[in-house]
Amino acid sequence: MSPAAIKVPPKSTSKISDAAILAYMRQKGEKARAAARHVARADTGQKNAALFALADILKAEARTILQANAQDMLAGRAAKLDAAMLDRLQLNEDRIAAMADGVIQIANLSDPVGEMTDLKLRPSGIQVGKMRVPLGVVGIIYESRPNVTADAAALCLKSGNAAILRGGSEAVHSNLAIARCIERALSDSRLPPETVQVLDITDRRTVGFMVGMPEFVDVVIPRGGKSLVAAVSESAKVPVIKHLDGICHVFIDRDADREKAIPIAVNAKTQRYGTCNTMETLLVDQPVADKVLPELGRIYSEHGVELRGCERTRRILPDARPATEDDWRTEYLAPILSIRVVDGVDDAIAHIAKYGSKHTDSIVTENLSRARKFLREVDSSSVMVNASTRFADGYEYGLGAEIGISTDKFHARGPVGLEGLTSQKWVVLGDGHVR
């Protein structure tokens, strides 16, 4: 594969007609559907062979990928992309090695497809159970980070699905270079190269068509900002696994162990500020507020975290700014924390129900009954006891890489890994049984 082999997409696609883009997407869809039938039947060994091959090819073709990435970086700087976006876009030897390692990790996960569970004998004599099967064709819509191309391809392949990947236009050269590696790995393992298709037209209209073809696409996962996710969901005719806000809470109960509460409240906020599982609001039970808040206030200010508190908080931490109603609803993704003193676990649960985003919430307590109550009554995709919200993550949960995080309740909640890309069919075993 030489750099010349990389198909360079048209710089501007705005002149392509809607009909041409629809035809392009439908062609991709048809090919994906055909490939999906094939890959659904592929055995674990064949899928793993393709993944190990992909890891090798990514490393072997690192220079080619970096050359393509340099084109994207050049264009990105010319287009004055901001520093954070350029950082996400940038590849280097280490990042390519990490990408290859991620693929190997996915190869090493157990294959969910074909797993049979719950086989029970019924009074009629039939045996009824479930078998795990791929969803079919998965569409992924993402931005900037080229490593998503390899990650998403590997997760879809391992779970027996075909994938249509639509990356950001700023990363198109990098994505297509990685796509060529994926195609080669598939062909080398005698799997259809159309199992993973990376769109070389990144026109925004491709998104609209992708979510409008339920005949070819079984689920779409938008990985990007809230506006992208909202736009995709609004018009979708196919199921969408979507991730909206992460307004996560830690509640320090009156029976919290101080030695656990302080590290958890610090870690949940300060370990990383820009992630969706970062705590945005700290809730403190009134009887322990003056025992934990002064020390927490000190540590947060050492970390440069701006505090916004309710009235009772500000009586203990007078330097905190007054929190407004808006603060309780805000995902800061920044070194800012809102703090509220509440009256017991019910008050904390009510606050979370009113202002939370059903993402991740944690209680710190030694009281078993209140821990159980919090676990049961907080309606979030991850509910924790005595642990930092930062653990809400596919790797930490043992899923391997995530394909996304769901803030919905339907089909999948929280981190979505291989299992979230599958479904279960019913299996009935009889011996000539009739009704």
Add this chain to the structure above:
Amino acid sequence: MSPAAIKVPPKSTSKISDAAILAYMRQKGEKARAAARHVARADTGQKNAALFALADILKAEARTILQANAQDMLAGRAAKLDAAMLDRLQLNEDRIAAMADGVIQIANLSDPVGEMTDLKLRPSGIQVGKMRVPLGVVGIIYESRPNVTADAAALCLKSGNAAILRGGSEAVHSNLAIARCIERALSDSRLPPETVQVLDITDRRTVGFMVGMPEFVDVVIPRGGKSLVAAVSESAKVPVIKHLDGICHVFIDRDADREKAIPIAVNAKTQRYGTCNTMETLLVDQPVADKVLPELGRIYSEHGVELRGCERTRRILPDARPATEDDWRTEYLAPILSIRVVDGVDDAIAHIAKYGSKHTDSIVTENLSRARKFLREVDSSSVMVNASTRFADGYEYGLGAEIGISTDKFHARGPVGLEGLTSQKWVVLGDGHVR
């Protein structure tokens, strides 16, 4: 509860403005959302108490319900509804007793809510598992049969969900009489009466608004003809559990046991003609076609089943009409059967992939490898070995009553019972763990 207490809906709602119907639906939605939070926390004993109370009240109020039903029957005859529809609409003492029994059966099912599974220790020291939780608010759209009102209410309540039930206008008096029983059972058990709301306005526009309020409704289940299901899915902004065609196949493999093949092929077609799990196409492996088709032809003709066959079938059964391409795609729901002779299991699987509706398909064979191949490769919600397709049913699978059957892959496939009305959240147990 006297008959006078039954709120009689306006005969015509066509003069109600869109805005008024939207306001009505939003009010129902808000109440359902509030009730859902309450019922999600109700313990099993409280939910079962409401269900046992409902069974008692239904039986005690049988006369009131029958009076309301008589109004519907009168209006139905005046509107010249067909005999099948009038039969579905009609209630009598036995049907009310069956309705109450159904509610008791649901009370006796184990409560899925709160079930914790797969708690595993991770290398970080946290323990990660899943807890089963209600979906929230379930909307059901159905026609004619008033027993669905009691069934759906009981299933939603047992699974900790609130429900908004929109029955057919032809059954509105019966449905509202049953609704009053449900409300009383809920109140008697100190659960919010808004846990189950039956719409007293059955204007078609209620459907459009119901599927357009994701803020109040978490899933909609249309139970009715294909046109209703298609219309609901087309405009839905909330997830829909939908049931489309049931084009079910039985494949008699070359290694089938004749003593099993004949009864299965007869039962799958003739036990009931109008159900979605009835076989519509029989596939017979070429080497055994002349061993099984003559006897099957005789039995089918005794049952008055019209046969439509491929060329090879008609060489053995010359009385069969020639099957057209359309026949392979048709859900007859009638005493008609299409028969095709195929060349082995791969040919059978290919036929099912091309013409089937991913509902229920069965292989009859003694060959283990081909049985496993069929189970794995046929992409239908129920796949069977040596059993009649008629077993594809919530009761037969041990789910208790069904809330519906899904021909989708997302979230739930096949018969949907209590579990299909729930989701799983992640639970993390730590001991002060931070990242």
